[in-house]
Amino acid sequence: MIKNFYDGKDQLQRDEAIRSASLASMTLMLAAHNRGWATVPMIGFDPNAVSKLLNLQPNYIPVMLMAVGFRKEAPRPRDYRRPIEEVVKINTLDGSGLKG
Protein backbone atom coordinates (compact mmCIF):
# COMPACT_ATOMS: atom_id res chain seq x y z
CA MET A 1 0.00 0.00 0.00
CA ILE A 2 2.84 2.40 0.93
CA LYS A 3 4.72 1.59 -2.27
CA ASN A 4 1.66 2.32 -4.39
CA PHE A 5 1.01 5.54 -2.51
CA TYR A 6 4.51 7.02 -2.97
CA ASP A 7 5.86 5.29 -6.08
CA GLY A 8 6.83 7.68 -8.88
CA LYS A 9 5.54 10.70 -6.98
CA ASP A 10 8.70 12.71 -6.38
CA GLN A 11 6.95 15.77 -4.99
CA LEU A 12 4.87 13.70 -2.55
CA GLN A 13 7.99 11.82 -1.41
CA ARG A 14 9.85 15.09 -0.87
CA ASP A 15 6.88 16.68 0.93
CA GLU A 16 6.65 13.64 3.19
CA ALA A 17 10.38 13.82 3.97
CA ILE A 18 10.03 17.51 4.91
CA ARG A 19 6.99 16.76 7.08
CA SER A 20 8.69 13.87 8.86
CA ALA A 21 11.93 15.78 9.42
CA SER A 22 10.01 18.79 10.72
CA LEU A 23 8.11 16.69 13.25
CA ALA A 24 11.32 14.90 14.27
CA SER A 25 13.11 18.27 14.64
CA MET A 26 10.42 19.68 16.91
CA THR A 27 10.48 16.50 19.00
CA LEU A 28 14.26 16.76 19.27
CA MET A 29 13.97 20.41 20.34
CA LEU A 30 11.38 19.60 23.01
CA ALA A 31 13.38 16.61 24.29
CA ALA A 32 16.54 18.73 24.43
CA HIS A 33 14.72 21.54 26.22
CA ASN A 34 13.35 19.01 28.72
CA ARG A 35 16.96 18.08 29.55
CA GLY A 36 18.05 21.70 29.93
CA TRP A 37 19.76 22.02 26.51
CA ALA A 38 19.26 24.79 24.01
CA THR A 39 18.64 24.23 20.30
CA VAL A 40 18.98 26.33 17.17
CA PRO A 41 17.28 25.08 13.99
CA MET A 42 18.96 26.32 10.82
CA ILE A 43 18.15 26.30 7.12
CA GLY A 44 20.91 28.68 6.03
CA PHE A 45 23.25 26.03 4.63
CA ASP A 46 24.22 24.49 1.32
CA PRO A 47 22.29 21.17 1.14
CA ASN A 48 24.57 19.77 -1.56
CA ALA A 49 27.68 20.50 0.49
CA VAL A 50 26.09 18.93 3.60
CA SER A 51 25.05 15.83 1.61
CA LYS A 52 28.60 15.50 0.31
CA LEU A 53 30.20 16.09 3.71
CA LEU A 54 28.00 13.46 5.39
CA ASN A 55 28.15 11.13 2.39
CA LEU A 56 24.32 10.99 2.22
CA GLN A 57 22.67 8.64 -0.24
CA PRO A 58 20.43 10.36 -2.84
CA ASN A 59 17.25 9.28 -1.02
CA TYR A 60 18.24 11.43 1.98
CA ILE A 61 17.71 15.19 1.94
CA PRO A 62 19.14 17.54 4.57
CA VAL A 63 15.98 19.36 5.71
CA MET A 64 17.48 21.41 8.52
CA LEU A 65 20.52 21.53 10.75
CA MET A 66 20.14 21.61 14.50
CA ALA A 67 22.70 22.96 16.93
CA VAL A 68 22.24 21.46 20.41
CA GLY A 69 24.21 22.66 23.40
CA PHE A 70 24.25 24.39 26.73
CA ARG A 71 22.89 27.90 26.82
CA LYS A 72 25.42 30.47 28.06
CA GLU A 73 22.91 33.05 29.14
CA ALA A 74 19.14 33.46 29.49
CA PRO A 75 17.37 34.08 26.17
CA ARG A 76 16.33 37.63 25.51
CA PRO A 77 12.65 38.22 26.25
CA ARG A 78 10.27 37.90 23.30
CA ASP A 79 9.09 41.24 21.92
CA TYR A 80 5.72 39.86 20.96
CA ARG A 81 3.91 36.55 20.98
CA ARG A 82 0.73 36.19 18.94
CA PRO A 83 -2.30 35.41 21.10
CA ILE A 84 -3.53 31.83 20.73
CA GLU A 85 -6.93 32.93 19.38
CA GLU A 86 -5.10 34.56 16.47
CA VAL A 87 -3.04 31.46 15.68
CA VAL A 88 -5.47 28.56 16.30
CA LYS A 89 -8.78 28.84 14.42
CA ILE A 90 -11.87 26.67 14.76
CA ASN A 91 -13.07 24.97 11.54
CA THR A 92 -12.00 27.70 9.07
CA LEU A 93 -9.12 30.16 8.94
CA ASP A 94 -11.50 33.06 9.47
CA GLY A 95 -13.46 31.16 12.13
CA SER A 96 -13.45 32.00 15.80
CA GLY A 97 -10.14 31.55 17.58
CA LEU A 98 -9.33 29.13 20.37
CA LYS A 99 -9.42 31.04 23.66
CA GLY A 100 -6.13 31.04 25.53
Ligand SMILES: Cc1cc2nc3c(=O)[nH]c(=O)nc-3n(C[C@H](O)[C@H](O)[C@H](O)COP(=O)(O)O)c2cc1C
Ligand atom coordinates in the same frame (compact mmCIF):
# COMPACT_ATOMS: atom_id res chain seq x y z
C1 LIG B 1 13.15 26.47 10.47
C2 LIG B 1 14.11 27.51 11.03
C3 LIG B 1 15.28 27.76 10.35
C4 LIG B 1 16.19 28.71 10.84
N1 LIG B 1 17.35 28.92 10.16
C5 LIG B 1 18.26 29.78 10.66
C6 LIG B 1 19.50 29.99 10.01
O1 LIG B 1 19.78 29.41 8.98
N2 LIG B 1 20.38 30.86 10.56
C7 LIG B 1 20.10 31.53 11.72
O2 LIG B 1 20.93 32.30 12.19
N3 LIG B 1 18.92 31.36 12.35
C8 LIG B 1 18.01 30.50 11.85
N4 LIG B 1 16.81 30.33 12.50
C9 LIG B 1 16.58 31.06 13.74
C10 LIG B 1 17.32 30.42 14.87
O3 LIG B 1 17.00 29.05 15.00
C11 LIG B 1 16.94 31.09 16.18
O4 LIG B 1 15.57 31.02 16.34
C12 LIG B 1 17.43 32.49 16.14
O5 LIG B 1 18.81 32.47 16.15
C13 LIG B 1 16.88 33.32 17.31
O6 LIG B 1 17.05 32.66 18.50
P1 LIG B 1 16.03 32.99 19.67
O7 LIG B 1 14.66 32.80 19.06
O8 LIG B 1 16.33 31.96 20.72
O9 LIG B 1 16.31 34.37 20.08
C14 LIG B 1 15.89 29.41 12.02
C15 LIG B 1 14.72 29.15 12.71
C16 LIG B 1 13.83 28.22 12.22
C17 LIG B 1 12.55 27.94 12.98
